[in-house]
Amino acid sequence: MLILRDLDYLGILKEARRLSQTxxxxxxxxAILGDCATQQxxxxxxxxxxxxxxxxxxxxxxxxxxxxxxxxxESGIYQFGPDIVIVLNSVQSLRDKFYERKTSSEEFQSAAIxxxxxxxxxxxxxxxxxxxxxxxxxxxxxxxxxxxxKIASSFTSIVSHLNSRIAAEARKRSSVFVNDxxxxxxxxxxxxxxxxxxxxxxxxxxxxxxxxLVSQNIVDIAMxxxxxxxxxVVLDLDNTLWGGVVGDDGPHGVQIxxxxxxxxxxxxxxxxxxxxxxxxxxxxxxxNEHANAVLPFQENSGMILKLEDISVFVANWENKPDNIKKIxxxxxxxxxxxxxxxxxxxxxxAVRTFIPEVIVPELPEDPADYVKALxxxxxxxxxxxxxxxxxxxxxxRQEADRRIAESSAGSFEEFLQxxxxxxxxxxxxxxxxxxxxxxxxxxxxxxxxxxxxxxxxCEAMMNNVGGCLPLTxxxxxxxxxxxxxxxxxxxxxRQSATLVLSDWLMSCRVLSRGVEEFLMNYAIEQxxxxxxxxxxxxxxxxxxxxxxxxxxxxxxxxxxxxxxxGKSEWMLKVEDYQPRKVFIRSEAPEAHLxxxxxxxx
Amino acid sequence: MNDVQDRxxxxxxxxxxxxxxxxxxxxxxxxxxxxxxxTHINLIVAVEKEFRVRFTTAEVTxxxxxxxLIDAVGRKLG
Numbered sequence: 109m110l111i112l113r114d115l116d117y118l119g120i121l122k123e124a125r126r127l128s129q130t131x132x133x134x135x136x137x138x139a140i141l142g143d144c145a146t147q148q149x150x151x152x153x154x155x156x157x158x159x160x161x162x163x164x165x166x167x168x169x170x171x172x173x174x175x176x177x178x179x180x181x182e183s184g185i186y187q188f189g190p191d192i193v194i195v196l197n198s199v200q201s202l203r204d205k206f207y208e209r210k211t212s213s214e215e216f217q218s219a220a221i222x223x224x225x226x227x228x229x230x231x232x233x234x235x236x237x238x239x240x241x242x243x244x245x246x247x248x249x250x251x252x253x254x255x256x257x258k259i260a261s262s263f264t265s266i267v268s269h270l271n272s273r274i275a276a277e278a279r280k281r282s283s284v285f286v287n288d289x290x291x292x293x294x295x296x297x298x299x300x301x302x303x304x305x306x307x308x309x310x311x312x313x314x315x316x317x318x319x320x321l322v323s324q325n326i327v328d329i330a331m332x333x334x335x336x337x338x339x340x341v342v343l344d345l346d347n348t349l350w351g352g353v354v355g356d357d358g359p360h361g362v363q364i365x366x367x368x369x370x371x372x373x374x375x376x377x378x379x380x381x382x383x384x385x386x387x388x389x390x391x392x393x394x395x396n397e398h399a400n401a402v403l404p405f406q407e408n409s410g411m412i413l414k415l416e417d418i419s420v421f422v423a424n425w426e427n428k429p430d431n432i433k434k435i436x437x438x439x440x441x442x443x444x445x446x447x448x449x450x451x452x453x454x455x456x457x458a459v460r461t462f463i464p465e466v467i468v469p470e471l472p473e474d475p476a477d478y479v480k481a482l483x484x485x486x487x488x489x490x491x492x493x494x495x496x497x498x499x500x501x502x503x504x505r506q507e508a509d510r511r512i513a514e515s516s517a518g519s520f521e522e523f524l525q526x527x528x529x530x531x532x533x534x535x536x537x538x539x540x541x542x543x544x545x546x547x548x549x550x551x552x553x554x555x556x557x558x559x560x561x562x563x564x565x566c567e568a569m570m571n572n573v574g575g576c577l578p579l580t581x582x583x584x585x586x587x588x589x590x591x592x593x594x595x596x597x598x599x600x601x602r603q604s605a606t607l608v609l610s611d612w613l614m615s616c617r618v619l620s621r622g623v624e625e626f627l628m629n630y631a632i633e634q635x636x637x638x639x640x641x642x643x644x645x646x647x648x649x650x651x652x653x654x655x656x657x658x659x660x661x662x663x664x665x666x667x668x669x670x671x672x673x674g675k676s677e678w679m680l681k682v683e684d685y686q687p688r689k690v691f692i693r694s695e696a697p698e699a700h701l702x703x704x705x706x707x708x709x
Numbered sequence: 710m711n712d713v714q715d716r717x718x719x720x721x722x723x724x725x726x727x728x729x730x731x732x733x734x735x736x737x738x739x740x741x742x743x744x745x746x747x748t749h750i751n752l753i754v755a756v757e758k759e760f761r762v763r764f765t766t767a768e769v770t771x772x773x774x775x776x777x778l779i780d781a782v783g784r785k786l787g
Contacts, residue, residue: 117754118724118751118754118755118758121724121751122723122726125726147747148747305764305765305766305769306750308766309750309766309769309770310746310747310750312750316750316751316754317754
């Protein structure tokens with residue numbers, strides 16, 4: 109898979125020896141011609157094409173015999189009949205010819221380019237193979253120093269000119285593609301790229317460690333020609349497309365723009381906008397209120413991407429794998445032509461688990477590195493471009509201009525199970541008070557009553573052992589420790605045998621994992637233990653907490669009152685509660701919370 | 710020096726993918742199946758990685774047996 113891109117040279121050699129002999133789904137005939145060594149590429153290409161589920165049969169031309177191979181109508185390459193011809197021209201071999209030149213630099217240059225184009229045209233006149241022509245890596249020998257650039261006849265200038273000519277000639281021939289080896293060399297750095305011992309001993313045009321990268325580049329171009337490629341990028345919003353959380357920070361509070369903390373996101377948006385202009389469809393898949401999620405696109409002037417750049421916009425609280433399937437269906441494209449960008453490891457893992465076809469790159473922790481990491485994966489290879497391509501996203505947007513309906517999760521439960529989540533629930537403790545007050549101040553979206561208790565008030569609740577049940581929940585999963593992520597405060601009214609849920613809030617980072625179900629089960633258990641008969645609860649609407657408007661209805665509470673300001677009251681008989689299924693294990697002892705204040709293990 | 714020999718033997722077994730390979734100072738390329746000029750440079754790359762050393766071009770081409778390789782590595786490690 110592209111995403112793994114395990115490109116360790118010795119590792120691939122080992123993999124090549126163990127390559128399964130069972131037939132793969134598809135096969136491909138490759139020919140390699142080079143003025144440098146080509147044998148080392150054979151195991152690389154077998155492994156890397158194998159990862160794409162292709163068997164390859166490889167024809168190797170003789171060393172430094174490109175012209176002999178193509179000029180002779182009886183040569184093996186024509187009998188072989190390749191689908192793809194890989195032509196490798198090395199700057200080292202060109203250098204030898206340059207040192208031995210007996211003609212002017214101009215003649216040297218035009219002879220070099222015509223050798224290359226003649227090779228293509230001969231190959232194309234026999235069969236119609238796809239030709240992957242390497243360009244030349246810029247030489248490190250600078251005879252004039254920087255002044256090389258000022259001298260048209262310097263070797264540096266000749267190589268740079270030849271590369272332009274190769275590109276220009278390839279543009280004239282639809283089945284010739286440039287294998288941009290120069291880009292690879294400058295990416296890894298030419299100091300590391302060139303191992304001239306390997307040229308002396310084995311005529312390898314680069315250090316052996318970089319051969320997998322060249323081979324993967326060849327595979328990437330070939331796969332684009334075989335119809336594989338990313339057509340659509342599905343984007344998360346908060347902390348992926350902008351910094352911060354729009355539901356909390358507001359459309360003008362999120363970080364986006366050419367300066368400051370928003371710059372990395374601004375740069376990603378610029379990159380995505382270019383992809384969109386090229387015909388890659390952009391879609392949004394975000395856990396947010398739809399009304400909030402669109403606001404930065406409409407109102408924040410730092411945004412490069414506008415709503416019309418997004419072909420399908422999905423913002424809801426459903427799980428992402430289901431939403432991505434819906435996006436694929438709406439656009440009528442294959443899941444294997446989609447890439448998904450999300451800063452959240454949980455979401456990436458969920459998508460990988462449920463829709464393994466979707467390409468899910470690891471995003472680095474630092475947003476400043478997002479574009480670099482994506483570029484390294486070379487996800488957006490193509491074999492054609494036309495003006496119709498550029499219009500595609502807009503057409504798709506018009507077609508998909510309908511809201512995506514809700515649907516239920518299927519085997520999402522299995523996924524939750526695989527997360528190996530553990531939760532620790534207990535009364536407020538003194539050490540937690542700082543974090544508790546902070547979460548109470550900051551939570552906007554998943555917050556039923558949005559009452560901003562300060563630390564002293566929290567401390568008072570902690571100490572009110574008989575009358576108050578102030579709970580925190582901390583979550584861990586196999587990815588790590590999420591810390592304290594939810595707070596539930598209940599008051600105990602013994603006279604009416606009622607538990608009053610006065611506060612319920614949770615960090616949106618842990619949505620749809622069953623934390624709220626776990627806590628509701630827990631709260632009702634506590635009510636039973638205290639011999640309480642009813643639970644009452646309140647929802648107070650704010651500009652930001654619409655997502656939990658029906659929270660208590662989900663658990664079977666009846667709405668018993670609605671006030672003119674929108675505040676609603678809810679009630680449930682303890683004996684009527686049906687415990688919810690959860691996939692989180694408890695880490696702390698649950699009993700005796702009322703008796704032993706603040707004690708947790 | 711024994712340590713170098715052991716690590717080198719492991720590297721050679723790994724490169725030629727033969728855990729049972731018997732290696733001593735006198736072992737030459739001819740004694741090992743698959744040890745040709747092509748795999749020789751793969752072995753050199755593996756040894757360079759294992760010991761964090763760098764051979765000269767002349768060393769790569771002049772090593773006649775495993776003993777030479779051990780000595781070359783030993784010289785570089787000082």
